Amino acid sequence: xxxxxxxxxxxxxxxxxxxxxxxxxAVTVLSRAAGGGRLPHLCxxxxxxxxxxxxxxxxxxxxxxxxxxxxxxxxxxxxxxxAVRLGRYVLISTGQVYLVASQxxxxxxxxxxxxxxxxxxxxxxxxxAQWTYGIGKRYAEASMREHAGAIPGVALRLPIVQGxxxxxxxxWAWLARMLDGGPVLLPDGGRQPTRxxxxxxxxxxxxxxxxxxxxxxAYNLAQPDVVPLRDxxxxxxxxxxxxxxxxxxxxxxxxxxxxxPAAFPFTGAWSSVLDPGCAMSEWGFTGTPHxxxxxxxxxxxxxxxxxxxxxxxxxxxxxxxxxxxxARGAP
Numbered sequence: 002x003x004x005x006x007x008x009x010x011x012x013x014x015x016x017x018x019x020x021x022x023x024x025x026x027a028v029t030v031l032s033r034a035a036g037g038g039r040l041p042h043l044c045x046x047x048x049x050x051x052x053x054x055x056x057x058x059x060x061x062x063x064x065x066x067x068x069x070x071x072x073x074x075x076x077x078x079x080x081x082x083x084a085v086r087l088g089r090y091v092l093i094s095t096g097q098v099y100l101v102a103s104q105x106x107x108x109x110x111x112x113x114x115x116x117x118x119x120x121x122x123x124x125x126x127x128x129x130a131q132w133t134y135g136i137g138k139r140y141a142e143a144s145m146r147e148h149a150g151a152i153p154g155v156a157l158r159l160p161i162v163q164g165x166x167x168x169x170x171x172x173w174a175w176l177a178r179m180l181d182g183g184p185v186l187l188p189d190g191g192r193q194p195t196r197x198x199x200x201x202x203x204x205x206x207x208x209x210x211x212x213x214x215x216x217x218x219a220y221n222l223a224q225p226d227v228v229p230l231r232d233x234x235x236x237x238x239x240x241x242x243x244x245x246x247x248x249x250x251x252x253x254x255x256x257x258x259x260x261x262p263a264a265f266p267f268t269g270a271w272s273s274v275l276d277p278g279c280a281m282s283e284w285g286f287t288g289t290p291h292x293x294x295x296x297x298x299x300x301x302x303x304x305x306x307x308x309x310x311x312x313x314x315x316x317x318x319x320x321x322x323x324x325x326x327x328a329r330g331a332p
């Protein structure tokens with residue numbers, strides 16, 4: 002099978018490309034950046050119709066995986082003129098399509114993407130970027146469905162993806178704090194549930210779709226287990242050989258101490274907990290439990306030492322607040 006990865010040179014794309022190649026499929030990458038890897042590469046900005054047409058001329062694919070469609074226009078520009086060249090179409094979407102809803106229904110199921118959206122946050126709101134991302138993916142999915150007559154399409158809604166090569170700094174934000182030996186503020190005691198997805202399972206899902214196309218048009222993917230954040234961090238610390246000094250603090254108290262709550266990944270309202278039951282029952286998706294992927298992921302972070310999460314810049318203020326908490330009791 003000939004597969005095209007649109008924007009496939011990054012973290013998740015790398016895992017998808019490796020899984021497809023290992024399964025014997027021919028993989029080509031389409032991106033704005035010039036090629037340099039071992040895979041065949043087409044260079045074009047997907048928002049430039051002329052460049053896109055020139056790059057795809059003379060090519061035909063059986064499966065297209067789109068990692069960089071962020072709104073309806075992105076999908077429209079690709080599918081309307083080029084559907085005949087693309088085979089079947091997989092849109093990499095996100096659990097954020099649920100989090101922009103005005104109601105909360107965790108764990109989220111596929112039908113919840115139809116819930117009415119919350120009002121658009123003000124332009125200066127810290128939630129604006131997250132809302133824009135989720136709404137954009139809703140429009141991207143809608144555009145995919147509009148082209149169903151020309152090209153079969155399915156959206157895979159992913160939660161936060163963990164894996165070797167992840168340079169977002171989100172897990173490293175916690176590991177770095179635990180490794181520096183100081184106390185680590187834990188919003189709301191780390192009771193927030195987490196349900197991530199191992200990057201290897203994204204690649205495995207695409208390989209399965211290449212062989213067995215599903216009947217539905219949208220599926221959640223996630224690991225089978227739900228883990229409180231505190232438990233996950235304690236397990237990660239043990240794998241890193243440290244004993245964390247976790248300090249419980251109310252999330253609302255962080256802003257009062259001039260600390261940015263967004264500096265603490267996987268906490269707050271923008272971390273989705275998805276129910277993968279439909280993908281499991283309808284086409285046999287099987288996610289990997291966190292205990293099996295966490296050692297590999299922690300080891301990679303310890304070896305790679307990715308750049309610090311932006312929130313680590315406030316580390317000195319966090320340490321001062323932790324000392325204050327210790328002096329007067331947890332807020």
